[in-house]
Amino acid sequence: MTLKEEFATRNFSIYGQWLGILSMILCFAIGIADIFLFNIGIIIFCALALASSFIILFIEVPLLLRICPTSATFDATIRKVSTNYMRAGVYAAMAVVQWLSMIPARTSLIACAVFLSFTAICYLLAAVKHQAFVGSKTLGGQGVAQMIV
Template sequence: MTLKEEFATRNFSIYGQWFGILSMILCFALGIANIFTVRVLLIIFSVICLVSSFIILFIEVPLLLRICPTSASFDATIRKVSTNYMRAATYGVMGLIQWLSITGGASSLIAAAILLTATAICYLLAGVKGQAFVGSKTLGGQGVAQMIV
């Protein structure tokens, strides 16, 4: 299935997965960009944003759990985030944390908060509509991970 065919399925979990990848890229970039400030609170939220990007990477690209040397407890924790509702909750919490970064003053971390919240909404809509989670083949879902074992 090509990327165009995946988007044509109208499955919100596919949209959520791609929004998640965009969130990961944005969280990484904004985490690095905002870490070099003099405001301590903004530095803390930047570090949290940076850590979130790596968590998202392992959530959205399941192939990495097989090829990266991680601990068994980390793998078990990431594998728990497999349903649409769990992914919506995870992204919702990460988005809420970034929304709280406004308390230290406005910064570009608001963009990460918006995209994380949009990702949570996509996964929530997939859960509410009863759509099963479908991983994008482009990102290592459905059979790609088994091909390398």
């Protein structure tokens, strides 16, 4: 299935997964860029954005759990985030943290908050519409991770 065909399925979990990848890229890039503002409050939220980007990477690309040396506890925690409701909850929590970053100062971390919120909404819509989670083949879903054993 090509990327175009994946988007044509109108499954909100596919949209959520790709928005999650965009959120990961934004959290990483903006987390590094804003850390140089030298405001202790912003530095804390930048560190949280950087941590969120790595968590998102392992949530959205399941192949990495097989090839990266991580602890069994971390793997078990990430594997619990498998349903659309759980993914929506995790992204909503990360979005709330980034929305709180506006308290010390208004920075570009708001872009992370917006994309994390959109991702949470997509996963929530998938869950409410009873759409099964479908991982993108491009990102290592649908049996790709199981082939590497």
